[in-house]
Amino acid sequence: MNLLLLEDADFVGADRVVLRDRRLTHLQQVHRAESGDSLRVGRIGGQMGKAQILRLEASEAELHITLDQPPPAKLPLTLLLALPRPKMLRRVLQTVASMGVPRLILLNSYRVEKSFWQTPFLEPAAIRGQLILGLEQSRDTVLPEVRIEKRFKPFVEDQLAQICAGTQGLVGHPGQYPSCPRAVEGPVTLAIGPEGGWIPYEVEKLAEAGLQPVQLGERILRVETAVTALLARLF
Amino acid sequence: MNLLLLEDADFVGADRVVLRDRRLTHLQQVHRAESGDSLRVGRIGGQMGKAQILRLEASEAELHITLDQPPPAKLPLTLLLALPRPKMLRRVLQTVASMGVPRLILLNSYRVEKSFWQTPFLEPAAIRGQLILGLEQSRDTVLPEVRIEKRFKPFVEDQLAQICAGTQGLVGHPGQYPSCPRAVEGPVTLAIGPEGGWIPYEVEKLAEAGLQPVQLGERILRVETAVTALLARLF
Numbered sequence: 001m002n003l004l005l006l007e008d009a010d011f012v013g014a015d016r017v018v019l020r021d022r023r024l025t026h027l028q029q030v031h032r033a034e035s036g037d038s039l040r041v042g043r044i045g046g047q048m049g050k051a052q053i054l055r056l057e058a059s060e061a062e063l064h065i066t067l068d069q070p071p072p073a074k075l076p077l078t079l080l081l082a083l084p085r086p087k088m089l090r091r092v093l094q095t096v097a098s099m100g101v102p103r104l105i106l107l108n109s110y111r112v113e114k115s116f117w118q119t120p121f122l123e124p125a126a127i128r129g130q131l132i133l134g135l136e137q138s139r140d141t142v143l144p145e146v147r148i149e150k151r152f153k154p155f156v157e158d159q160l161a162q163i164c165a166g167t168q169g170l171v172g173h174p175g176q177y178p179s180c181p182r183a184v185e186g187p188v189t190l191a192i193g194p195e196g197g198w199i200p201y202e203v204e205k206l207a208e209a210g211l212q213p214v215q216l217g218e219r220i221l222r223v224e225t226a227v228t229a230l231l232a233r234l235f
Numbered sequence: 236m237n238l239l240l241l242e243d244a245d246f247v248g249a250d251r252v253v254l255r256d257r258r259l260t261h262l263q264q265v266h267r268a269e270s271g272d273s274l275r276v277g278r279i280g281g282q283m284g285k286a287q288i289l290r291l292e293a294s295e296a297e298l299h300i301t302l303d304q305p306p307p308a309k310l311p312l313t314l315l316l317a318l319p320r321p322k323m324l325r326r327v328l329q330t331v332a333s334m335g336v337p338r339l340i341l342l343n344s345y346r347v348e349k350s351f352w353q354t355p356f357l358e359p360a361a362i363r364g365q366l367i368l369g370l371e372q373s374r375d376t377v378l379p380e381v382r383i384e385k386r387f388k389p390f391v392e393d394q395l396a397q398i399c400a401g402t403q404g405l406v407g408h409p410g411q412y413p414s415c416p417r418a419v420e421g422p423v424t425l426a427i428g429p430e431g432g433w434i435p436y437e438v439e440k441l442a443e444a445g446l447q448p449v450q451l452g453e454r455i456l457r458v459e460t461a462v463t464a465l466l467a468r469l470f
Contacts, residue, residue, distance in 0.1 A: 002455045007360035046238050072452075072453050073455055088287065093414045093455075095460055097334060097455060098457070098460065099456070099460070099464075100454060137455060137456070137457060137463035138455050138456060139453070139454065139455055142452065182417055182418060183417060216467075217307075218307050218374070219307055219333060219334065219335060219373035219374065219375065220372060220374055221333060221334070221372070221373060222329075222333070222372060225330055225333065225463050226335070228460050228463040228464050228467065229334075229463050229466070229467035230467070231463070231464070232451075232463065232465070232467040232468045233467045233468060
């Protein structure tokens with residue numbers, strides 16, 4: 001946790017918060033904080049700054065807050081991701097938040113196992129929890145928007161062209177395609193497939209909506225690694 | 236597992252192998268393979284190709300092997316990594332192997348907790364196990380060399396300059412440094428610090444040995460994410 005994130009409900013005054021949950025435990029056990037210590041904080045959806053610990057007890061901590069810095073810029077990106085397996089989903093959500101992706105769409109694909117859609121990790125509170133871990137890691141306060149699209153065809157036919165309009169549309173896909181471009185200018189819409197990749201029909205439909213296939217070399221990367229590698233190359 | 240890796244001990248003839256371990260289970264449960272099926276294989280340290288399943292029983296499988304393709308090229312890189320915490324170490328070893336890093340040096344740093352050096356995940360068999368998972372993921376056969384250097388100062392003073400000679404030497408470090416270069420030509424020696432970063436003394440010693448600090452932006456990434464992002468940008 002490189003940034004302590006504050007929820008609206010933590011505020012007991014304009015510049016005072018009281019913490020009682022895992023963040024209190026973290027202060028006590030990881031930071032080994034003491035009264036008077038100062039640490040980096042951010043308000044979810046708002047600014048970042050410093051907190052000074054006024055009072056640190058076994059059951060709660062009271063902090064004085066000064067928020068005066070904007071969070072870091074987000075990437076100019078909409079990321080479409082074929083729904084990963086549940087364990088990978090949690091890590092990918094953290095990665096996406098920590099890398100500064102502002103919009104994530106979790107999409108169905110032929111090679112997404114149906115059971116993946118049943119995972120409790122897709123519940124809004126679970127998604128938010130993982131995103132917050134990513135923001136705490138990279139020092140950001142703004143939660144990415146996450147949309148869930150369980151039907152590939154209607155989404156790609158009826159909505160994707162509009163999302164993609166005015167952006168550079170790309171699909172990460174192994175094969176005889178151009179290399180993923182580097183250091184692009186302007187906004188991007190990027191789609192990354194499931195383990196095993198998109199099927200040809202899906203690549204075709206994504207291309208019709210404006211997303212051109214690009215590849216990252218012959219090595220097959222795990223979804224989390226592919227997301228990071230493509231973003232690091234694009235931006 | 237995108238490539239079934241074969242050990243020398245699996246071979247019962249020039250082009251025949253017998254499998255009995257987790258790879259047999261994988262064939263049965265994940266691939267749901269049957270006699271006659273064909274799949275991608277590689278010989279550790281050697282070539283890649285196809286196997287045909289001659290016989291698939293509960294306790295063993297016999298395969299006919301044709302090896303005729305070279306493994307993918309490695310990156311022209313020596314990667315120095317401050318020893319990550321044990322759980323992260325395992326994932327980083329997989330990532331390093333899957334991205335094609337040929338040489339990894341696990342190094343001490345002031346911010347590496349002493350207890351990390353006690354982990355059983357540093358035993359050669361444990362390291363090899365994780366590297367193999369990475370090779371299986373990305374379809375490669377050649378194990379990265381992994382060196383362990385528990386003493387920062389003697390290693391950096393006595394050995395690093397020689398390792399770094401003739402390469403572009405870089406240290407990933409947050410701060411007012413040039414951005415990490417993109418699409419470099421020629422070999423690189425790259426050092427990545429622990430959680431919390433190198434201390435200034437370490438950055439100075441690494442610079443004396445020929446490694447110049449570069450940064451990846453203001454976001455603080457987990458070690459595994461930083462490794463992937465830096466490699467994707469450099470190569």
